[in-house]
Amino acid sequence: MTDSSAFIATLPPNDLSNKKCVVNALNTPLNRAAAKVGIVHLVGAGSGDPELLTLKALRIMQRADVVLYDSLVSEDILDMCEPTAEKIFVGKRRANHALPQEGINELLVKHALAGKTVVRLKGGDPFIFGRGGEELQEVVRHGIFFESIPGITAASAAASSAGIPLTHRDHAQAVKFVTAYKKSGAPNNNYDEHLDSTQTVVFYMGLHQLDELTEGLIAAGRDSATPFAVISHASLPTQQLLIGTLGSIAKQQAEAKLPTPALLIMGDVVTLYHEFADYNLGAFGKRAVCNIKQSITDKHLIPTFESIA
Template sequence: MTDSSTFIAALTSQNLPNINCHIRVSDEPSGIEKNVKTGTVHLVGAGSGDPELLTLKALRVMQKADVVLYDSLVSEDILDMCALTAEKIFVGKRRANHALPQEGINELLVKHALAGKTVVRLKGGDPFIFGRGGEELQEVVRHGIFFESIPGITAASAAASSTGIPLTHRDHAQTVKFVTAYKKSGAPNNNYDEHLDSTQTVVFYMGLHQLDELTEGLIAAGRDSKTPFAVISHASLPTQQLLIGTLDSIAKQQAEAKLPTPALLIMGDVVTLYHEFADYNLGAFGKRAVCNIKQSITDKHLIPTFESVA
């Protein structure tokens, strides 16, 4: 179990030298009179799974929770930082396997808040980036319940930082686009002609199981088949794995490498910077790169060899 007090002490003394931090702790939002009959809902982004990437505000709220509704992407280390007395309810969703339908999660949030409890809805990544946070808050406010939304580090930012693949760069990408691979109905999000700009980085969430169709569709729509492409699995965690290739090679590479979910896909020229940074990136040390980082990913005659980088 994670000792969060030790975590904060270490963070303050070792990682924040010569900085005076003044954190105002209050149980209720300023200017709002407490309703003794109704609790509150706190939508908390747990980030990418690394407990050190959790915000101090998220940690404070988690430690005063009466009830915690958490997803499958919330790591055990982060869950252990919640109040020991809190009731923890798993409501995770992975692909088509849902522990509880979205309507059921909404009902639980309302039920416990109306019972006067402090409810923490703990979500992997950021609740407002493909996290259904907006849908849940719509139900909460319909019942007159006050809420607080606390951002978390979304998978795209975590994957970019831990691999040394910047999402924007003045020489490579002037815009970045976050795209979900699936629509609400479960149908593929196959508007491929919207992702043809070579000056744009495109990040695909939840697209690993659709990688063949995705890459074929992009090429058919007109995206250069040699566009650099990366797959990052378990971003920021000790189990992180990385696959580097091109739009026309990455699906075959994944068929051999079989990187696990959750995984993020990054497409664009910024992927080439991985090679420039790899030997000096402390965040990538100890993590596995399933490619030979000395090879050029734009050479169509090269097929990347698989090796483990300690």
Template sequence: MDYLPLFFNLRQQPVLLIGGGEVGLRKARLLIKAGAQVELVALSVHPDLKTLIQEQQGQIHYAEYADTYLEGKKLVIAATDDQPLNERVYQACQARGIPVNVVDQPALCSFIFPAIVDRSPLVIAISSAGKAPVLARLLRAKLESWIPTRYSDLGQLAGRFREAVKARFGSINQRRYFWEKVFSGPIAERVFNGQMPEAERLLQAELEAAEGSSAGVGEVYLVGAGPGDPELLTFKALRLMQQADVVLYDRLVSAEVLELCRRDAELIYVGKKRDHHHLPQPDINQLLVEKARAGHRVLRLKGGDPFVFGRGGEELEELKAAGVPFQVVPGITSANACSAYAGIPLTHRHYAQSVKLITGQLKNRTSELNFAEMRAPNQTLVFYMGLHTLELIVAGLREAGKPASTLIALISKGSTPEQKVLVGTLETIVAQQAEAQIEAPALIIVGEVVSLHHQLAWFNNPAPTIAVQGPLSQAAPKLHSTSA
């Protein structure tokens, strides 16, 4: 994060604007809209800017800039094309500890102006840290169309009832639940339809009927976080991530996905990796029950899909026995995401008509895999958590009759910018991995569909680099092209 987003309260605060052209006019409009007392210094002033300042009882100095104009100012904006003057203003403000913005010169700014979506009291600020202001404005345009102007009325309504709700409910969680019900139910719909008196009446009735004495039992959301790319989350997953008070997350949840959880939620790491469990599974189960019984909405965030080698079933059994309500949101499992991002379809009419999802790490950490079922042709085998048992898996497949020439791919950190793919055969892959040291988490795909990697990964590569080694690495991609 290049800048920390902050909102200044400039109401009735003195602000200095240097420069009287059209750029200064745009900045003055924003400042005055925020309630600032604008003082302008310029040798000449745009007629519209002059009128604006005069209407707001501001001051205009038709003079050269001098550092004395900085006295008592809370904020300074330099909107001139005079580079020496801009640098002088910046240095003078820095010496006095006054926030300063030199328009279109990020190096001379202690703060920058974002693109703004104004639904006061709801205000959304969008910044590109000065690197791509046009992109920020395009995003603002999208938000302007997505967020109805009536959100301003909804915010004003909430402001009028804020103290009454605070007095009614003793805990933060109770107040949060109440407001979320208001903002997502019939009261908000009345506001959006312009029926403000009816919305206010309903809100008053809801407040009077509410019981604020007990938090009651909360709820658990068992949510699949997918393989790492935050854009692969479902809409429902994102909504519940924003609602949860407590988040229990595992090792495979990416930092980018975790960042989308509610900022003030309690984050509890319960990750596991081979031979090291930060919190044993029974303790995780019990913690879910305890947090829910305390009245919290608990998000159990799991990498991939919670029901595909994620032990989600065990957790739900515990919740069911304890009488705790829950919701389950599937996630995109690693087999789907990693294969797609690596350009390896799990099924293909010419290569594979079935798929097996197999765990490479069983409960007792010994191999109980039925390799005889895996020797059939025309199927794709996908091994989860099998990197540390790669040699055992390869040996088992070969002993069961799989040809040594069978293609195999290791996909490390699939769907993320760190994705790497190692391609080989059952005969070569162990030696290749010993040299390449592909890192966990990794997925293993076995089958003839791996031969499509070089053709399809060129079109679907999310990472800046993919490391590919093995018998396919010298093959030229066979691509079909079309022309308009």
């Protein structure tokens, strides 16, 4: 792993006490007693590639007393945190929660009220299907100051590494991020909202219900020939990709069995994958399962950059 400590050391300090808005808040009679309370830093760890982590996120992680981290945070990124920090796994995956959301909220409050610097480390971006807003609601109810540091969300990471622009003047004038599940755990089956062919639609957490999703979209009126991509382990060396159509992608996935976490992209922008694939440095060395003719028999491994003459 690249040692970034020397570079980080040259960066200007990011002391919250130097910010006028925070100083004013802490100097009010109501909040002088709260000055000894710790701060919660809500940090987006990005898609898993440590090189996509922001410098600000890294700096905060290296000052942490306590780190509460999710299952989508890679070991490489976790290793960048302050070595002496207490690291607490609070990950949630499908039907497998290490700790209920209420328990996570309680831990954030408990450690901050104890005067500690708390880093809540989340995969992707905390404000995009990451429950970051819910956790901050609990934090501010207890009079605790926070800072939110964005991360590269899965949609951006997957699209960039695969060479599928989320917007393009000739193909998509808007992009929509959609979760496949509602708060109750029920499928988000509002398929009528995703019929506009001028929009790119990105589905988070939808791989396990790909059959129902594609069938529902077609039944609602979306053209079965709409280009569709499944991107697994976006931006990581284990990244895999399926390219097909709304009508074919479920069958392709049934045979290819790409693992989670995975992202689904629907829209005409997916066709640009083929135009960019042979020149996309971000995809070299990652396994791609692609078939232009809507079958899954033609699988190829994109060559590594070093092997190109």
